[in-house]
Amino acid sequence: MSGFPHRHLLGTQTLSASDLTTLLDLGERFLEIAERPIKKVPTLRGKTVINLFLEPSTRTRTSFEIAAKRLSADAVNISGAASSTVKGETLLDTARNLDAMSPDVVVVRHAQAGAAELLASRIRARVVNAGDGAHEHPTQALLDCSTIRKHKGRIEGLKVAICGDVAHSRVARSNIFALRALGASVRVAGPRTMLPAGVESLGVEVHHRIEPAVAGVDVVMMLRIQKERMGEGLFPNTREYARYFGLNQQRLALAKADAIVLHPGPMNRGVEIEPAIADGPRAVILDQVTRGVALRMAVLYVLAGGEAQE
């Protein structure tokens, strides 16, 4: 197994194709553990993983917890509302105090971009970014790539459309970096209010309607619309959003006949994605979740398993 030459996993922006492939391949190996009656291997026995989740999460937090436990690590969960951050303790103080208890890995999710970077520069433990504001969500991109690679056999040369609120999406950013590094071509689509300044500089094809974006693609990735953004003037209401930007059967039919549909969850059924599509044969959404655990096991393994380079 080739080494993973990074001390932390803060994003996909700085990962090479080789780094990504290492993690994807490892993920494949860890997948089968979920199929066993006894879903445990002793690989990270005696290691401590702290999940510091200062933003709500269902999938990611549970996924990291299960991943750590299946590797026999001791997993500790801290959620924002129940932590001393409500007493005004700063992020750094929280992290340093936890670090003083010698965890091997701190997995952090935070509402502000750069939070994982901040921790990584200050604590001794390895840091995994589980989502920092609108910046990156690297393990999501890894599980998305893993899912795509499984269904399509490869990533190189694929056409991928990412549709929705790209401006506020860490999932979009991490996927754009990872997919491009692995040789896919990426298109983004959404109303102009949801595409960030200079988005072309990320190396993506830019569309303001879904139809041209999904035409002939191998993969359609729909992003969650955040209803709270209605108050900010980004879109008038969910009815209009669904009519003009939602994934329905007519729009899906423009993609390749064997195109797959991904969604990072949680879904707004009937808004960005039609329920029939979400539950239909082209959607691989639950595969994403299954692979999420395996990829997170892979990440914890390379960082805490003793084989990572300094």
Added chain:
Amino acid sequence: MDLCLRGGRVIDPVRKLDGTADVIVKDGVLADCGPGIAARLPKGGIVLDVAGLWVVPGLIDLHTHLREPGQEYKEDIASGTAAAAAGGFTAVCAMPNTVPPNDTRAVTDLILRRAREVGAVRVYPVGAITVGLRGESLAEMGELRDAGCVAVSDDGRPVMSAELMRRAMEYARTFGLPVVQHCEDLALSKGGAMNEGPVATRAGIRAQPGAAESVMVARDIELCALTGARYHVAHVSTAESVRLVRDAKRRGLPVSCEVTPHHLTLTDDACAGYDTATKCNPPLRAAADMDALREALRDGTIDAIATDHAPHSSVEKDVEFEQAAFGVLGLETALALALDLVRGGVLTPSSLVDRLAAGPAAVFGLPGGSLAVGAPADMTVIDPEAAWRCAPDAFRSRSRNSPFSGRELRGRAALTMVGGKISFSEERFRG
């Protein structure tokens, strides 16, 4: 103490001087200036050999945050003016966003009293435009002026209401006070922590567009045309803003503006690593903006280089990027960065002195800015090529938030003199 600065390169664009000359200071006043006149120094006076160095009118900073009263843990008048002196400044204009703000003469009086007691350089207070800097009602500009304020500003915050800005301009004009605006349409900026553009997009940071600044510059220029008030744009940062100011000057309007050394030196690329020492407002902009600022500085559209020295402690800065306070230090690095612009062909030695001394003095109508015989001896001796490493722990400022930390810089003040008294000097000139 009488003294003579002998053999330096005396540069004064107002008096059209640029050549080797001696300067004699008697009783705190510039008594004589000319080549080979050192012998005229009265008996008992001290001769300082400044050959190879520049002797210029004392530098004036139009925009400094001294944080006293109220936030002395970040900086106070003693440490801030010590930093100014070390940076070669003989005068600083102190912005009113103190705690309490300088919207009443009681605070102006306090600032001036402290400056007299512990200040290393001259302090010119800038009073508030509105009470509490809240943008709702006018501050007592008449009293502020009488107490010693040289201009009014709500800096840190813009005056959002066009109606109130119009009235503020008219009222300020009544008392001969220039109005300084921190141009930021808060509805457009929404507290964005970086310049809107590809770098912020990559970093996932909430950002503010350059238009948040220029829409207010455009609005205020129209209000300046309406009211005839002297209007000054603080810390201009975008190509659009300088284009508007250039056009306003062509129209003959009494508009001026200033730019910070960090906006002339850094782009938003510096923020990509979430270093909060690069977080400021207006934020660092794109390369095209920086180029436009440099050209505007060169052609005189920009009247002054002003530091916007904004000290913050680790409590405000050692946090998540979007959470961190806006502001960077500037007093102790400004000169080196300005000299880089001379080396880079943007400024000549003469125009550098103009943008750091004569220009600022003219904008606010301050004394100084020139080596006038008979005037108080405010002078800066510059070692233009001195190599030094920016080490914040060595700063005289109480704070450490400089984006140039660790950089190798060239050029610094060798000696700063205020009213004939030496406020700062290098080893070689002491004792």
